[in-house]
Amino acid sequence: xxxxxxxxxxxxxxxxxxxxxxxxxxxxxxxxxxxxxxxxxxxxxxxxxxxxxxxxxxxxxxxxxxxxxxxxxxxxxxxxxxxxxxxxxxxxxxxxxxxxxxxxxxxxxxxxxxxxxxxxxxxxxxxxxxxxxxxxxxxxxxxxxxxxxxxxxxxxxxxxxxxxxxxxxxxxxxxxxxxxxxxxxxxxxxxxxxxxxxxxxxxxxxxxxxxxxxxxxxxxxxxxxxxxxxxxxxxxxxxxxxxxxxxxxxxxxxxxxxxxxxxxxxxxxxxxxxxxxxxxxxxxxxxxxxxxxxxxxxxxxxxxxxxxxxxxxxxxxxxxxxxxxxxxxxxxxxxxxxxxxxxxxxxxxxxxxxxxxxxxx
Amino acid sequence: xxxxxxxxxxxxxxxxxxxxxxxxxxxxxxxxxxxxxxxxxxxxxxxxxxxxxxxxxxxxxxxxxxxxxxxxxxxxxxxxxxxxxxxxxxxxxxxxxxxxxxxxxxxxxxxxxxxxxxxxxxxxxxxxxxxxxxxxxxxxxxxxxxxxxxxxxxxxxxxxxxxxxxxxxxxxxxxxxxxxxxxxxxxxxxxxxxxxxxxxxxxxxxxxxxxxxxxxxxxxxxxxxxxxxxxxxxxxxxxxxxxxxxxxxxxxxxxxxxxxxxxxxxxxxxxxxxxxxxxxxxxxxxxxxxxxxxxxxxxxxxxxxxxxxxxxxxxxxxxxxxxxxxxxxxxxxxxxxxxxxxxxxxxxxxxxxxxxxxxxx
Numbered sequence: 237x238x239x240x241x242x243x244x245x246x247x248x249x250x251x252x253x254x255x256x257x258x259x260x261x262x263x264x265x266x267x268x269x270x271x272x273x274x275x276x277x278x279x280x281x282x283x284x285x286x287x288x289x290x291x292x293x294x295x296x297x298x299x300x301x302x303x304x305x306x307x308x309x310x311x312x313x314x315x316x317x318x319x320x321x322x323x324x325x326x327x328x329x330x331x332x333x334x335x336x337x338x339x340x341x342x343x344x345x346x347x348x349x350x351x352x353x354x355x356x357x358x359x360x361x362x363x364x365x366x367x368x369x370x371x372x373x374x375x376x377x378x379x380x381x382x383x384x385x386x387x388x389x390x391x392x393x394x395x396x397x398x399x400x401x402x403x404x405x406x407x408x409x410x411x412x413x414x415x416x417x418x419x420x421x422x423x424x425x426x427x428x429x430x431x432x433x434x435x436x437x438x439x440x441x442x443x444x445x446x447x448x449x450x451x452x453x454x455x456x457x458x459x460x461x462x463x464x465x466x467x468x469x470x471x472x473x474x475x476x477x478x479x480x481x482x483x484x485x486x487x488x489x490x491x492x493x494x495x496x497x498x499x500x501x502x503x504x505x506x507x508x509x510x511x512x513x514x515x516x517x518x519x520x521x522x523x524x525x526x527x528x529x530x531x532x533x534x535x536x537x538x539x540x541x542x543x544x545x546x547x548x549x550x551x552x553x554x555x556x557x558x559x560x561x562x563x564x565x566x567x568x569x570x571x572x573x574x575x576x577x578x579x580x581x582x583x584x585x586x587x588x589x590x591x592x593x594x595x596x597x
Numbered sequence: 598x599x600x601x602x603x604x605x606x607x608x609x610x611x612x613x614x615x616x617x618x619x620x621x622x623x624x625x626x627x628x629x630x631x632x633x634x635x636x637x638x639x640x641x642x643x644x645x646x647x648x649x650x651x652x653x654x655x656x657x658x659x660x661x662x663x664x665x666x667x668x669x670x671x672x673x674x675x676x677x678x679x680x681x682x683x684x685x686x687x688x689x690x691x692x693x694x695x696x697x698x699x700x701x702x703x704x705x706x707x708x709x710x711x712x713x714x715x716x717x718x719x720x721x722x723x724x725x726x727x728x729x730x731x732x733x734x735x736x737x738x739x740x741x742x743x744x745x746x747x748x749x750x751x752x753x754x755x756x757x758x759x760x761x762x763x764x765x766x767x768x769x770x771x772x773x774x775x776x777x778x779x780x781x782x783x784x785x786x787x788x789x790x791x792x793x794x795x796x797x798x799x800x801x802x803x804x805x806x807x808x809x810x811x812x813x814x815x816x817x818x819x820x821x822x823x824x825x826x827x828x829x830x831x832x833x834x835x836x837x838x839x840x841x842x843x844x845x846x847x848x849x850x851x852x853x854x855x856x857x858x859x860x861x862x863x864x865x866x867x868x869x870x871x872x873x874x875x876x877x878x879x880x881x882x883x884x885x886x887x888x889x890x891x892x893x894x895x896x897x898x899x900x901x902x903x904x905x906x907x908x909x910x911x912x913x914x915x916x917x918x919x920x921x922x923x924x925x926x927x928x929x930x931x932x933x934x935x936x937x938x939x940x941x942x943x944x945x946x947x948x949x950x951x952x953x954x955x956x957x958x
Binding site: 239241250251253256257259260263265269270271276277310315317318322346349351435436437439455456458460472473476477556558564 | 624796
């Protein structure tokens with residue numbers, strides 16, 4: 237196949253083509269410096285400009301003031317699962333975890349492994365994580381409450397964030413950061429692997445409120461303390477430079493091509509509406525998440541049988557619509573429609589789904 | 598500047614131009630799959646082929662058999678500094694550390710932070726780390742002995758590795774892996790950040806002997822245990838896919854363009870010889886490392902004054918020879934001449950150094 241497909245993969249995921257083209261055109265000689273962006277020193281002016289511009293754009297897009305620090309780390313959300321209790325949960329404290337699926341469960345387990353006192357105060361496991369719990373039963377003096385804002389596998393998303401009465405919220409936003417506006421103030425820490433809405437795999441964004449930095453114990457290994465990253469502009473050691481560079485370009489694309497985060501959100505709501513409307517009005521397809529908990533990013537659905545799902549995924553692939561297979565742990569189908577998925581891609585998908593329903597209904 | 602320079606940066610460092618060109622040409626559509634290599638799922642056949650080919654080539658190049666596992670991790674050598682005592686040093690055990698400079702010192706400190714019993718059994722600090730110690734005074738029943746095989750900042754390198762009488766050697770090989778052949782058998786663990794001899798920043802190679810995996814405690818966070826990576830072919834969570842892809846291409850370049858590791862070593866010895874011979878025969882320049890401890894990768898030298906060094910670095914930059922400034926902690930000059938630095942680059946450098954000496958001697 238010589239053309240690009242519409243890529244509905246859950247992550248690593250589709251990137252804006254203009255960003256890929258920009259990386260490509262200068263890959264052997266970054267801005268005329270005589271080196272590839274992969275070859276420049278992280279202590280150079282060129283890289284300083286990249287990382288600082290990325291941070292400025294992130295702050296502007298999310299309306300972040302001086303109370304939060306923007307950090308670039310490694311190890312994905314899974315490393316954050318381990319670092320969060322290590323940094324923010326002392327032995328005499330407890331933390332609340334809301335369980336909305338696979339990733340929340342993993343985050344909880346990494347605290348348990350460390351012998352920390354964590355409470356699963358709410359869960360949607362009773363109905364296979366098909367909804368976001370409404371009764372949270374939060375502990376008044378918890379060190380933090382941990383949530384997963386969007387659940388890539390189960391196709392659910394927090395529509396809004398509850399008031400936690402001063403308890404810092406820590407949120408894994410790997411699969412919906414930069415997809416919509418939100419108020420950063422109540423969040424003690426927001427973290428996200430880049431490979432869905434921000435860039436390629438290999439860098440993790442952390443946005444941390446400065447008062448959280450004061451809680452971190454001294455006796456942690458340097459690379460496992462948020463303070464190390466905050467103190468050194470994320471360059472205590474060599475950062476994942478290339479991945480940060482791509483993040484910078486994606487942030488620039490949101491600001492300058494899309495027109496900012498509210499435009500991005502408008503587009504994402506429109507894309508999700510087209511797809512969910514189609515699913516709700518066609519008997520061959522059935523959405524798996526409760527209506528009020530549906531994700532704007534990962535649209536999960538089933539067909540009438542597993543055989544039909546297999547055929548659907550195979551036919552879609554042949555028609556240039558890739559990555560529609562559900563996560564191996566749950567099966568079914570999933571269209572991940574992150575920022576870089578165009579309206580055109582959604583229209584093509586819906587058109588294909590209609591044809592497939594006519595032929596196989 | 599429209600041309601590529603000769604890049605003597607210590608890391609991130611120069612990459613083979615043919616590798617950069619290969620990445621560049623297919624960046625918008627990897628092998629006709631319709632996606633960028635940055636956009637493909639790590640659970641896809643395409644990425645499986647990349648990571649498995651990288652591992653096969655690494656094993657072949659280093660002559661690694663079934664006793665060792667090849668792992669891809671994140672966080673650079675600094676994360677390894679923390680993980681090593683966490684994984685391999687129980688509370689009733691001690692480990693030996695040989696201190697040959699900045700990075701060895703950091704590795705030692707990360708064990709101390711964790712309250713582990715570590716002994717600095719040898720050090721070259723008495724003469725500003727300008728040599729590799731000969732008397733190692735190893736502890737007979739140490740859990741491991743940690744060394745830094747090449748010292749990027751001080752310009753020294755272990756010419757050979759001593760017999761440790763069964764104590765596993767753990768070596769940071771960030772700045773000399775794949776530069777020469779060595780016998781992997783005595784190493785319990787070899788690790789290396791990619792950004793010098795292997796690829797871009799953002800992935801860490803670990804080669805671990807299988808008996809080491811049995812020593813790892815169960816109660817470590819998943820991302821901080823080597824077993825997690827060994828059990829899941831380095832894909833417990835999303836790996837740094839793009840960086841691994843570049844590593845694969847660099848390994849292919851060593852095998853197919855250079856002709857293997859012994860050819861690579863021959864070339865590296867030749868390059869270092871040209872440069873050291875020049876330095877030893879010109880009174881304007883003075884090498885900083887003892888003759889028997891000189892690094893084949895990082896050639897550190899001083900000029901007669903700091904002012905002259907500043908001028909040297911500035912004039913070199915103007916002449917398309919970049920990255921010759923010594924590390925900010927030691928000053929002076931340094932030419933990092935990793936695998937991807939060509940003989941032509943060395944010849945151009947020596948030619949420039951000669952001219953500079955004639956004009957400023």
